[in-house]
Amino acid sequence: MRSSTATEELAIDARELVKTYKGEIRAVRGVSLQVPRGSVFGLLGPNGAGKSTLVRMLTTLSAPTSGSASVAGYDVVRQQRQVRRAIGCIAQNSGVDVQATGRENLLLQGRVYGLRGAELERRADDLLDRFGLGSVGRRFVKTYSGGMKRKLDVALGLVHSPRVLFLDEPTTGLDPEARSEMWEQIRALAWDQGLTILLTTHYLEEADQLARSLAIVDQGRIVIEGTPDDLKSELEGDAVSLELAQGSDTEKAVSVASAADRLTDVSADGLVLRGRSRDGAGAVPGLLAALEAVEISATSVTVARPSLDDVYLRYTGRSFTAAEEAAAQAERAGQEKKGEAR
Known part of the structure; x- marks a missing residue:
């Protein structure tokens, strides 16, 4: 059964989500999040803040330690199959098969969701054209630029016409021109088609440009939430x-x-x-x-x-750059520790 009518008005409804690893490492610490249908909601925070862990719980890839959540009206624990059919999820790392063509990637993804025949062929061609890949659709993906691969990633997440799209750091590693093109595509998906998008990013400008509302995430918690303009106007x-x-x-x-x-x-x-x-x-x-x-x-x-960096500084006590550097140092220390253990 679907959730209540009140819940269905929200594309995402998370309540006090907690994720603990190995009984002691709390990656997400009591996050509550309500995202209305047809909006772009940004999760802004440095690497290691807990954004990706939160997305993994909302997309059924990781079970919450405690708390509850529904996506597109379905419970992420009890109704995982329904959630997965209602969402598209674009992870940080590309999921495309570089030994296949762009069109072949789309056709395979469509078959996974039960699409067949002329409907699937038309859907693949439409998506290639939408993302400016029509002329390279029959080329092997290994010949694509980074920006082209990222566009194909997003197209793959849209094959089955999801109601909610999760974009986890969609422009990481892209050059400024490719990043700008991706921003335009995200705007079009949200504003022209009314798709609900949850965007995680560690780029301040990206959150400011794209998100209708955003939450700043730091050390597994949401420290402040609001529209970019409202948050900046408080300063x-x-x-x-x-x-x-x-x-x-x-x-x-x-x-x-x-x-x-x-x-x-x-x-x-x-x-x-x-x-x-x-x-x-x-x-x-x-x-x-x-x-x-x-x-x-x-x-x-x-x-x-005032900028979002100033907002981050006010509510966390450190600049965004300092938080990024601390996260990078922690990651390096963790890698060194693993190396010593081996």
Whole structure:
């Protein structure tokens, strides 16, 4: 049976999802998420934040340790078969067969979902044309560029006309031109066809450009949720960023900047000093003079309107770049530990 009518109004309805590995590693820590039909919802966070684990639970690839969720009105634990037929899922790593042609990949995927004959042939050709692959559809995928392979990945997820599409880091590794083309395709799928899309990304600009609403994920939790514009509007004034000279006393710099007129929310991330001001340009001269008075100099100064990076900093206490670097270090440490164990 389908879920209740109220639940069916939501494409995704997750309640207090938890995923624990080996009884102690909590990759997802009580995540609740409601995504209306026909919207693009973004999960923004650094690598290792828990985004992919959450997607694996919502797509029935991993059972929740606790909590509940429904996708397209079906329970992800009790109605896995129905969920899988209602969704398309594009993982981070390409799932295409490079020894087959693009068209052959689509035809095989369609047969898996029960499509046959002229209907399947027409569907494959339509998708190749939609993603600009019509002229290369009969070429082996091993000859495709990275952007072309990624387009084919998305086309594969759409063969059976799903109601919900999961895109896990869809533009990782793509060059700027290919990334821009993928953004246009995602917009068209959501706005022209009314498809519900859950997008995970660690690109701030991508979330800002594509997501109608988004949740910032950090260390397995959702720390804040809202539209990109609403989240940024909560941060009044300008973001002021100064890169301090090598050897600078950052603690003293934070103390001086915090005491400076018209500057608030001061913090340091390595040698980068950050703060907020209602008049960033007007605050900079006095701030630089105050730092020079205690023999601290800045090598560069930036004044900008609030960004999602500023939102992330406010709610997690660290910049997005710092979070990415910490995740990369943790991954390297884990790989080294595995190597030692061998």
